[in-house]
Amino acid sequence: MTESSNRYQIKVQAVAQFLPEQSSETEERYVFSYTVTITNVGDEIAQLISRHWVITDGNAHVQEVRGMGVVGEQPTLRPGESFEYSSGSAIDTPVGTMHGTFQMVAADGTRFDAPIPSFVLSVPRVLH
Numbered sequence: 001m002t003e004s005s006n007r008y009q010i011k012v013q014a015v016a017q018f019l020p021e022q023s024s025e026t027e028e029r030y031v032f033s034y035t036v037t038i039t040n041v042g043d044e045i046a047q048l049i050s051r052h053w054v055i056t057d058g059n060a061h062v063q064e065v066r067g068m069g070v071v072g073e074q075p076t077l078r079p080g081e082s083f084e085y086s087s088g089s090a091i092d093t094p095v096g097t098m099h100g101t102f103q104m105v106a107a108d109g110t111r112f113d114a115p116i117p118s119f120v121l122s123v124p125r126v127l128h
Helices: none
Strands: 008-020 030-040 046-057 062-068 082-091 095-108 112-122
Touching: 008 095, 030 112, 046 082, 046 112, 062 095
Parallel strands: 008 112
Antiparallel strands: 008 030, 030 082, 046 062, 046 095, 095 112
C-alpha cells in the first residue's frame, strides 16, 4: 500500500427505517428515512460537493438522483471528523436498495468519489 492511498478516504455508513405513517400499500408507495454518517478516515481535509444515488425497487425499477451537497449543505471534514444527516426516499415496492457516491474535493484540489455501500430498504417482516 502506498503512502498516498490513505490521503483521500471517506467511510460512509447508512441505516434505513420504514415510515408506515407516510406509506400506502394500496397506492404502492413505501417511504423510508435513512441516516447517513460520513467520516473522513483519510489524511486530507475534504469537502462533499455533490451526490449521486441509485435507488432500485423490487421490480428492478431504477431512480437516479443527483444534486449538490446533502440536505442543503456541503460539509468540510477534517481527518477524523464525521457529518451525519437524515433524508428520505419512496419506492413502489416493499423492498429495495440504495447505493451511490459522494463527489468530494480535497484541500489540495484533488477530486475523488466516496462510495456509498448498498443498503436495504425493507418493510419490517418482509425480508427474513
